[in-house]
Amino acid sequence: MKFRVPVEFRVAHVGASQNDDDKGGIFRAADVSRFDQIVDWLYKNDSKTYEQLCLPRHDDFIDLNDGRDFLQEDKTYDIVILHFVYHARFGDRFRETSEGLFVQSPLHSINNWRGRLVRTGAKYIFADGAYSEISPETLSQLSGYEGPEILKRGHEIGVYTANV
Secondary structure (H helix, E strand, C coil): CCCCCCCCCEEEEEECCECCCCCCCCECHHHHHHHHHHHHHHHHHCHHHHHHHHCCCEEEEECHHHCCCHHHCCCCCCEEEEECCECCCCCCCEEEECCEEEECCCCCCHHHHHHHHHHCCCCEEEEEECCCECCHHHHCCCCCEEEEEEEECCCEEEEEEECC
16 A cells, blocks of 8 residues: 655745744744735635645745845745845845845846746745835746736735646
8 A cells, every 4th residue: 555645835935034033934023914915815716725835834934144045046835925035126236224134146137036936836926025126016927827916015915826
């Protein structure tokens, strides 16, 4: 008799999605609100993925400030969430603010982001950002994906759905 080994559901959280003290997977308040909106959208639009998200899963937090460069990695995920990934509109590679240092990968370009996101193989990609961040506006279309469908305006949360 063969037993099926359960595959762990994988969620990539790319960008500033945790406090420095919260390396155990605890979100900041803004991140909780964003994640709740994503979970609500999945509940309404894809009950199977919603159920998988509610089971034990692997949340992978990838932040350049912690030494991990998403653009250099090759891991695959079921869902990718971009959390305020800095995108300099005027060529600055970093920006220091009262909220901390914002940096870009040496590989940063919109085309590199598009390619890497597609290579994750994710069923859903959620991009949250505004003017100086990777957002549905900056990404526009992703090859092999429908969307973006805008879930929230202002700090836009856009969802890209893989073509099946």
